[in-house]
Amino acid sequence: MAGPRRRRMRAVPRHAAIELIALxxxxxxxxxxxxxxxxxxxxxxxxxxxxxxDVLVVTQKVVSKAEGRVVALASVQPSAxxxxxATRWGKDPRQVELVLRExxxxxxxxxxxxxxxxxxxxxxxxxGVDLSNVGGGxxxxxxxxxxDASAGALREALGERSxxxxxxxxxxxFGRPWRNGIVNVAIGTAGIQxxxxxxGRPDAQxxxxxxxxxxxxxxxASAADLAGGKVAQRPVVLVRGYAYTPSGTDDRxxxxxxxxxxxxxxx
Amino acid sequence: MAGPRRRRMRAVPRHAAIELIALxxxxxxxxxxxxxxxxxxxxxxxxxxxxxxDVLVVTQKVVSKAEGRVVALASVQPSAxxxxxATRWGKDPRQVELVLRExxxxxxxxxxxxxxxxxxxxxxxxxGVDLSNVGGGxxxxxxxxxxDASAGALREALGERSxxxxxxxxxxxFGRPWRNGIVNVAIGTAGIQxxxxxxGRPDAQxxxxxxxxxxxxxxxASAADLAGGKVAQRPVVLVRGYAYTPSGTDDRxxxxxxxxxxxxxxx
Numbered sequence: 001m002a003g004p005r006r007r008r009m010r011a012v013p014r015h016a017a018i019e020l021i022a023l024x025x026x027x028x029x030x031x032x033x034x035x036x037x038x039x040x041x042x043x044x045x046x047x048x049x050x051x052x053x054d055v056l057v058v059t060q061k062v063v064s065k066a067e068g069r070v071v072a073l074a075s076v077q078p079s080a081x082x083x084x085x086a087t088r089w090g091k092d093p094r095q096v097e098l099v100l101r102e103x104x105x106x107x108x109x110x111x112x113x114x115x116x117x118x119x120x121x122x123x124x125x126x127x128g129v130d131l132s133n134v135g136g137g138x139x140x141x142x143x144x145x146x147x148d149a150s151a152g153a154l155r156e157a158l159g160e161r162s163x164x165x166x167x168x169x170x171x172x173x174f175g176r177p178w179r180n181g182i183v184n185v186a187i188g189t190a191g192i193q194x195x196x197x198x199x200g201r202p203d204a205q206x207x208x209x210x211x212x213x214x215x216x217x218x219x220x221a222s223a224a225d226l227a228g229g230k231v232a233q234r235p236v237v238l239v240r241g242y243a244y245t246p247s248g249t250d251d252r253x254x255x256x257x258x259x260x261x262x263x264x265x266x267x
Numbered sequence: 268m269a270g271p272r273r274r275r276m277r278a279v280p281r282h283a284a285i286e287l288i289a290l291x292x293x294x295x296x297x298x299x300x301x302x303x304x305x306x307x308x309x310x311x312x313x314x315x316x317x318x319x320x321d322v323l324v325v326t327q328k329v330v331s332k333a334e335g336r337v338v339a340l341a342s343v344q345p346s347a348x349x350x351x352x353a354t355r356w357g358k359d360p361r362q363v364e365l366v367l368r369e370x371x372x373x374x375x376x377x378x379x380x381x382x383x384x385x386x387x388x389x390x391x392x393x394x395g396v397d398l399s400n401v402g403g404g405x406x407x408x409x410x411x412x413x414x415d416a417s418a419g420a421l422r423e424a425l426g427e428r429s430x431x432x433x434x435x436x437x438x439x440x441f442g443r444p445w446r447n448g449i450v451n452v453a454i455g456t457a458g459i460q461x462x463x464x465x466x467g468r469p470d471a472q473x474x475x476x477x478x479x480x481x482x483x484x485x486x487x488a489s490a491a492d493l494a495g496g497k498v499a500q501r502p503v504v505l506v507r508g509y510a511y512t513p514s515g516t517d518d519r520x521x522x523x524x525x526x527x528x529x530x531x532x533x534x
Contacts, residue, residue: 016288016289017286017287017288017494018286018287018493018494019284019285019286019287020284020285020286020287020490021283021284022283108532108533110532111532113532115532122445123444123445173479173481176443177390177444177526177531177532177533178389178390178525178526178531178533179452179482179485179524179525179526180462180480180482180523180524180525180526181461181462181463181480181481181482181483181485181524182479182480182481182482183481183482183485183486183489184486185446194448195447195448196448212440212449213447213448213449214440214448214449214450214492215446215447215448215449215450216448216493218446218448218450218489219450219451219489219490219492219493220493222450222485222486222489222490223287223486223489223490223493225481225486226285226483226486226487226490226509227284227285227509242493242494256447257446257447257448258445258446258447259444259445259446259447264444264445265375265377265378265380265382265444266375266444266445266533
């Protein structure tokens, strides 16, 4: 049965479909881990041969942990401002201190929430600072220093191990004004155009699309979250069958998703 | 060859995967069309048996057109306010007039953009009013009157035709503050909990998740856009293999995604 079964697995699906495949068996990541090796091993155990045409969506948390972007809370000395806000709202003052340090601008600081602009230009809760447990100790994970560079390095390392250079999207979960709930968005990309600019192209009715720029990397991050999930905690999702547009030498990464403040109606 | 080929198509994939399948052959939709019949026919032509476990993501545009939520621009008499804004920014004053009529509040009206709150509570560009061509005439499509009811009616009609009652998500493309590009979000749902509230549940490290409410219906809408796309214009996407949480009798639809203004830091 092994032969035919194997062949059936590889059958071309009847309908061209995009597949979202969460990788099993990525272990708890700790500082210094080689994330590319962990992913390559998970792919191999799953019998999945990586292809240039694939997109790998990886959560920020495992990238940050592998890169050592973790801070032991015990080592943090909160400022007076952090202490006051934390006391008022029942927060950990050491986390608040890290949030303020990671922010270039506090956009809102009320009702126990801090919405901040990070130095990458992302506007999100807590400037991306998450509380976590690593090796039993209480730590905060910070966003990668340069998530596009993290994505690029992961792509190169996977290329060395597997011969394939897929597109990489590093995802994080952000809230939004006006809508309940968080969704996953892209904070770093490599090898893929994060935005599809369709302006000037005709739509199906031959009408020119005037304002259609699509944040495809954000949509890929959201799609991957459906497969990886918050509870299942499978931090790496393979997207297969999606014909992404490769970035050229002008790869701006996920920085292309950051709206310039002068264009923003909600600066 | 037909027998084995058929069997191969139905093989269980080796890795549990979510599939995003854009339906081919949905024709241009016009007012009065029976959308459920068009979808059922497309599924049948594709050899896809609909299941209760599936999610169908349908773009707002085809729902609005089928429901006759279209206005011939020639019939619209613009107000002085609409005329002034349109003249200043090179817009069609009749479209601006419709945008103002569809808005309960104009959130921003500058740089040629109108960001408005619709009576459903959605904050989006142009209150969801799109210019389009229907039968050669220039029309505006408006959002459905009650997108959750539209989703519910479509679900019932599909159930009558196919015996299966999948979850329904009606999607539209919204911009966001701070980020370039639009992404698809949910404006109507039926049969599915739009939000997953994981607060109080332990994460993989046993730490209680304090603020994790995930806008799954928005993530489904974004995922579907990758398969359906703006250019390909395949307005219906089947999501198969995603274990959604069915809504109970307390189905609030996509209204669960609307943030109450008193909780909003950006009201």
